[in-house]
Amino acid sequence: MGTSLRDVARLAGVSVKTVSNVVNGYAHVSPATRAKVEGALSQLDYRPNLSARNLRQGRTGMIALALPELDAPYFAELSRCVIDAAAEHRWLVIIEQTGGALERERRILDGVRDHHVDGLILSPVAVGAEELAARTDDTALVLLGERIYDGPADHVAIDNVRAAHDVTEHLIGLGRRRIAALGAQDDTASGTAPLRLAGYREALAAHGLPETVVKVDRYQRAEGAAAMARLLASPEPPDAVFCFNDLLALGAMRTALAAGLRVPEDVALAGLDDIEDGRYSTPTLTTIAPDKNQLARIAVDLLKQRIDGHTARPPQEFMAGYDLIVRESTMGGGLSRGAG
Amino acid sequence: MGTSLRDVARLAGVSVKTVSNVVNGYAHVSPATRAKVEGALSQLDYRPNLSARNLRQGRTGMIALALPELDAPYFAELSRCVIDAAAEHRWLVIIEQTGGALERERRILDGVRDHHVDGLILSPVAVGAEELAARTDDTALVLLGERIYDGPADHVAIDNVRAAHDVTEHLIGLGRRRIAALGAQDDTASGTAPLRLAGYREALAAHGLPETVVKVDRYQRAEGAAAMARLLASPEPPDAVFCFNDLLALGAMRTALAAGLRVPEDVALAGLDDIEDGRYSTPTLTTIAPDKNQLARIAVDLLKQRIDGHTARPPQEFMAGYDLIVRESTMGGGLSRGAG
DNA sequence: CTGAAAGCGCTTACAG
DNA sequence: CTGAAAGCGCTTACAG
Numbered sequence: 001m002g003t004s005l006r007d008v009a010r011l012a013g014v015s016v017k018t019v020s021n022v023v024n025g026y027a028h029v030s031p032a033t034r035a036k037v038e039g040a041l042s043q044l045d046y047r048p049n050l051s052a053r054n055l056r057q058g059r060t061g062m063i064a065l066a067l068p069e070l071d072a073p074y075f076a077e078l079s080r081c082v083i084d085a086a087a088e089h090r091w092l093v094i095i096e097q098t099g100g101a102l103e104r105e106r107r108i109l110d111g112v113r114d115h116h117v118d119g120l121i122l123s124p125v126a127v128g129a130e131e132l133a134a135r136t137d138d139t140a141l142v143l144l145g146e147r148i149y150d151g152p153a154d155h156v157a158i159d160n161v162r163a164a165h166d167v168t169e170h171l172i173g174l175g176r177r178r179i180a181a182l183g184a185q186d187d188t189a190s191g192t193a194p195l196r197l198a199g200y201r202e203a204l205a206a207h208g209l210p211e212t213v214v215k216v217d218r219y220q221r222a223e224g225a226a227a228m229a230r231l232l233a234s235p236e237p238p239d240a241v242f243c244f245n246d247l248l249a250l251g252a253m254r255t256a257l258a259a260g261l262r263v264p265e266d267v268a269l270a271g272l273d274d275i276e277d278g279r280y281s282t283p284t285l286t287t288i289a290p291d292k293n294q295l296a297r298i299a300v301d302l303l304k305q306r307i308d309g310h311t312a313r314p315p316q317e318f319m320a321g322y323d324l325i326v327r328e329s330t331m332g333g334g335l336s337r338g339a340g
Numbered sequence: 341m342g343t344s345l346r347d348v349a350r351l352a353g354v355s356v357k358t359v360s361n362v363v364n365g366y367a368h369v370s371p372a373t374r375a376k377v378e379g380a381l382s383q384l385d386y387r388p389n390l391s392a393r394n395l396r397q398g399r400t401g402m403i404a405l406a407l408p409e410l411d412a413p414y415f416a417e418l419s420r421c422v423i424d425a426a427a428e429h430r431w432l433v434i435i436e437q438t439g440g441a442l443e444r445e446r447r448i449l450d451g452v453r454d455h456h457v458d459g460l461i462l463s464p465v466a467v468g469a470e471e472l473a474a475r476t477d478d479t480a481l482v483l484l485g486e487r488i489y490d491g492p493a494d495h496v497a498i499d500n501v502r503a504a505h506d507v508t509e510h511l512i513g514l515g516r517r518r519i520a521a522l523g524a525q526d527d528t529a530s531g532t533a534p535l536r537l538a539g540y541r542e543a544l545a546a547h548g549l550p551e552t553v554v555k556v557d558r559y560q561r562a563e564g565a566a567a568m569a570r571l572l573a574s575p576e577p578p579d580a581v582f583c584f585n586d587l588l589a590l591g592a593m594r595t596a597l598a599a600g601l602r603v604p605e606d607v608a609l610a611g612l613d614d615i616e617d618g619r620y621s622t623p624t625l626t627t628i629a630p631d632k633n634q635l636a637r638i639a640v641d642l643l644k645q646r647i648d649g650h651t652a653r654p655p656q657e658f659m660a661g662y663d664l665i666v667r668e669s670t671m672g673g674g675l676s677r678g679a680g
Numbered sequence: 681c682t683g684a685a686a687g688c689g690c691t692t693a694c695a696g
Numbered sequence: 697c698t699g700a701a702a703g704c705g706c707t708t709a710c711a712g
Contacts, residue, residue, distance in 0.1 A: 002453065004705055015683045020707065028681055045476075050456045051394035052705035055688050060391060062434065062456070069420060071616070076416035080409060083437060092434045092456065094402065097423055113342065116390045116402070116432065136385075221620045250620050257622040276411070277617045280561045280590050282597040344689055355699045360691065368697055392689035395704050 003044040012040035023048060059118050062092045063303060066108045067123040067144075068100040072219070073275035074245065075123070078145070081296030082121060089304055091118075100218070102126035112139040119303040124148065125191065140306035144299045146192055151315040154302045158290045158322045160192050164199025166324050167242050167270050167288060172207050174330060176240035176268055179204065180212040182227050182252060183219065183244025196244045196272070212238060216248065224251025232259055239267055240330070246271035246278045246287055253281065253329065268330040283328030294320040343384040352380035363388060399458050402432045403643060406448045407463040407484075408440040412559070412587065413615035415463070418485070421636035422461060429644055431458075440558070442466035452479040459643040464488065465531065480646035484639045486532050491655040494642045498630045498662045500532050504539025506664050507582050507610050507628060512547055514670060516580035516608055519544065520552040522567050522592060523559065523584025536584045536612070552578060556588065564591025572599055579607055580670070586611035586618045586627055593621060593669065608670040623668030634660040 005023070009016045014033060021029050022037040023046070029037075040046075054060045065082050067075045083093045094117060098104040105127040112120045119140035124132075132143075133152035143155040171179050181200045185193040197213065204211050214231055216223040224243060228251065231238055243249035249271030256263050263269055263283050270286040271278060278285030298318050305311045345363070349356045354373060361369050362377040363386075369377075380386075394400045405422050407415045423433045434457060438444040445467040452460045459480035464472075472483075473492035483495040511519050521540045525533040537553065544551050554571055556563040564583060568591065571578055583589035589611030596603050603609055603623050610626040611618060618625030638658050645651045 005707095006705080016706085017684080017708090018682060021682085024707085030681060033681080047454050049395065049705050050454055051391050051400060052688090053707075054391040055389065055395050055690085055705080056707045058688080070410070070423065071413070071417045071420045073411070073413060073416070076413070077411045079435070080411045080437065083410065083435060092436070094432045094434050095419070095423060096432070097420065114387050114390055221616060225620065250617075254620045254622055276561060277590075280565065280594045282594055282622060284594075345691095346689080356689090357691085357700080358698060361698085364691085370697060373697080389689050392704090393691075395689080395706085396691045398704080 002049070003046045004049070005046075008037065008040045008044055008046050011044060012036045059307075060116055061090065062094055062117045063119045063121065063300075064094045064096055064108070064112065064117045065121045065123075066096040066098055066105070068125055069097050070095060072247065073277060074247075074273040077275060078123075078292050078296060081292045082300060085293075085296045085300040089300065091300075098125065100125035106131075109135060109137070109141075112141075113137045119307050121299050121303060140303050142299045142303045142306070144295065147195055151317055153315050154306065154318070155315070156295055156298045156302065156318045156320060157192075158288075158295070158320050160195035161199040161202070163272065163288045163290075163322050163324075164196040164242070164244075165203045166199075167272065167286075168200045168203035170286070170324060170326065171240040171242060171268060171270060171330065172203065172209065174240070174264075174268060177209060178212070178236060178238045179209065179240045179242060180214060180231055180238035181244070182214045182216070182224065182231070182241050183248050184213045184215045185217070186215065193244060200242055219245045219247055221247045221251035221254070224248030225255045226251075228252035228255035229259075232256070232261075237267070240264075241267060241269050243269065243271045246273040246275045246285060249285055249287070249329070250277055250281060253283075253285070264328070264330050264332055270330055274325060278327070281329075283332075286327045286330040287325050289323045289325050291321045291323075342389070343386045344389070345386075348377065348380045348384055348386050351384060352376045399647075400456055401430065402434055402457045403459045403461065403640075404434045404436055404448070404452065404457045405461045405463075406436040406438055406445070408465055409437050410435060413617060414585065414587075414613040417615060418463075418632050418636060421632045422484075422640060425633075425636045425640040429640065431640075438463075438465065440465035446471075449475060449477070449481075452481075453477045459647050461639050461643060480643055482639045482643045482646070484635065487535055491657055493655050494646065494658070495655070496635055496638045496642065496658045496660060497532075498628075498635070498660050500535035501539040501542070503612065503628045503630075503662050503664075504536040504582070504584075505543045506539075507612065507626075508540045508543035510626070510664060510666065511580040511582060511608060511610060511670065512543060512549065514580070514604075514608060517549060518552070518576060518578045519549065519580045519582060520554060520571055520578035521584070522554045522556070522564065522571070522581050523588050524553045524555045525557070526555065533584060540582055559585045559587055561587045561591035561594070564588030565595045566591075568592035568595035569599075572596070572601075577607070580604075581607060581609050583609065583611045586613040586615045586625060589625055589627070589669070590617055590621060593623075593625070604668070604670050604672055610670055614665060618667070621669075623672075626667045626670040627665050629663045629665050631661045631663075 005016045005019050008019045086093050121142050121144050123145045129148045141153045143153050184197050214227045216227050249269050272288040274287045274289030345356045345359045348359045426433050461482050461484050463485045469488040481493045483493050524537050554567045589609050612628040614627045614629030
């Protein structure tokens with residue numbers, strides 16, 4: 001293999017223990033000994049064997065981040081934040097993609113105790129609260145970005161109900177009266193969709209406005225485009241659409257513009273996630289911007305606490321902040337004319 | 341820790357070796373013994389300790405994928421493909437972000453021999469061929485997506501010169517005569533920019549057309565937007581722009597539309613990467629679509645060969661395929677009017 | 681302040 | 697076909 005502690009010890013003329021002390025920065029090593037050892041270390045270009053260290057310590061220095069798919073911009077941006085936050089604890093991050101499939105979420109939850117990671121951050125889509133609560137594995141787990149009630153594990157998210165309420169209020173405040181929600185889903189165990197729907201309904205109800213709800217299977221551009229086409233084909237099309245994420249909104253925008261509608265004059269569009277695409281689309285996209293760095297940092301810090309066993313408190317919910325970012329897709333700005 | 345082979349052996353009344361044989365699927369175990377062992381394995385819910393296995397075998401079953409940043413859509417899409425391809429070899433993937441910084445690329449290359457991964461797929465930006473050639477580490481390495489001449493390691497990419505040539509020819513074929521290139525860079529050791537620039541120049545030269553080259557620091561939307569503004573401010577603005585990636589093109593599109601120009605009537609725009617954003621922008625974006633699955637698969641397979649030591653051949657260059665995808669941003673379609 | 685020894689859990693020659 | 701033993705490289709009580 002490579003150079004081992006024993007090789008270094010032999011060259012420096014000390015014991016393996018002493019070399020280990022130097023490598024790990026323990027205090028009580030005499031300067032002379034330390035110098036000898038450090039000389040040998042650099043002469044042999046010693047690298048600790050992490051598998052051996054892990055075997056001994058029961059730690060791997062790695063965590064897993066499991067999310068639906070890396071190529072959804074929201075998850076890509078969030079992953080970046082998680083990797084950066086993990087780096088501060090000198091953790092490496094293994095990324096696993098679930099595709100939002102129950103089977104794969106289960107396999108990851110089950111595989112976690114194979115001892116290759118110290119903990120797991122999971123962005124669950126399909127797996128339910130009961131199932132999570134029933135898991136026998138005690139590997140540290142933090143849930144990120146979807147709400148699971150009666151938390152079986154620490155959980156971080158934004159307040160989805162309030163965020164959805166804020167967006168809807170914004171649209172109402174602009175004078176829109178036929179406001180559709182795009183992105184409801186057939187009941188999943190743990191989705192955000194019901195929460196965003198609840199916030200939307202709350203706001204409409206407070207103003208006595210009617211609701212129009214369109215379902216999708218997945219939160220992707222193509223689904224947003226197709227769902228928007230259905231909305232536009234209805235007898236009384238909406239004058240505003242709150243899309244449950246930015247990808248849906250960008251797909252919907254494409255359909256609206258391609259149909260010759262003006263955004264926002266004919267139909268205002270808002271999303272949620274604040275992915276970078278929406279800052280450069282034409283028109284630019286009004287959205288809710290979750291504080292992704294905060295989400296990631298809280299998730300990583302909670303995982304750290306659990307891994308270190310510093311805490312025995314019951315699982316808790318943590319909220320990260322968000323902002324409503326108003327852009328052209330609801331406020332105009334002259335760039336929004338379709339070609340119809 | 342958890343259940344060890346010894347626990348299983350004790351319960352089954354056999355030796356540790358026999359349990360190991362069953363776990364690893366070795367052939368010569370009597371049916372009766374196998375049944376006993378399997379009973380004990382499932383009764384104790386045995387999970388192999390991967391650190392121990394790795395220590396013994398000198399393999400970790402993990403590879404690292406190092407790229408500039410995960411939240412650039414091209415890299416997010418490529419990462420997805422790499423993770424999927426790696427899964428076929430039962431590898432897990434650790435993702436590291438370099439930010440395109442020399443210092444961080446070096447640290448990753450240097451850290452690879454810390455034995456936590458069996459191999460590295462690196463998408464280099466800053467590090468040079470000489471430096472790579474001089475590395476003393478023998479951890480398996482495959483370079484992905486940027487060209488480094490006189491390959492110090494196996495390398496996979498598309499033919500950037502030819503791809504750039506194809507895009508430029510397409511613009512020329514549409515009758516454009518003032519075709520700018522957006523995305524040149526100050527000389528980096530290994531960038532794709534010079535290759536794309538070469539293809540662009542070749543095509544222009546073949547038709548006796550003049551060149552206009554705009555530099556950027558990074559391949560991001562904001563840089564594309566700013567660079568496009570500079571182009572539009574010139575005395576004789578281009579009637580077409582070949583942007584060296586899709587993000588630059590989407591930024592440029594935003595600037596053009598915001599300035600009231602029609603795309604493609606006033607200025608045609610093309611990119612390279614085929615990220616999903618460009619399939620839903622208005623107008624949709626003409627681009628080069630590299631075969632990302634093929635890129636990922638070749639990279640992973642090459643790494644596998646190196647790790648397994650099946651090959652001692654010198655480093656080689658591999659080309660993946662690509663397609664020119666013509667969309668509205670060069671062909672029109674009526675959706676492209678700015679608001680000027 | 682330093683050393684000799686045990687042991688983390690696994691796999692692998694080596695016997696039988 | 698199965699077992700007893702060594703050893704991968706490290707850290708950690710335990711002595712001195």
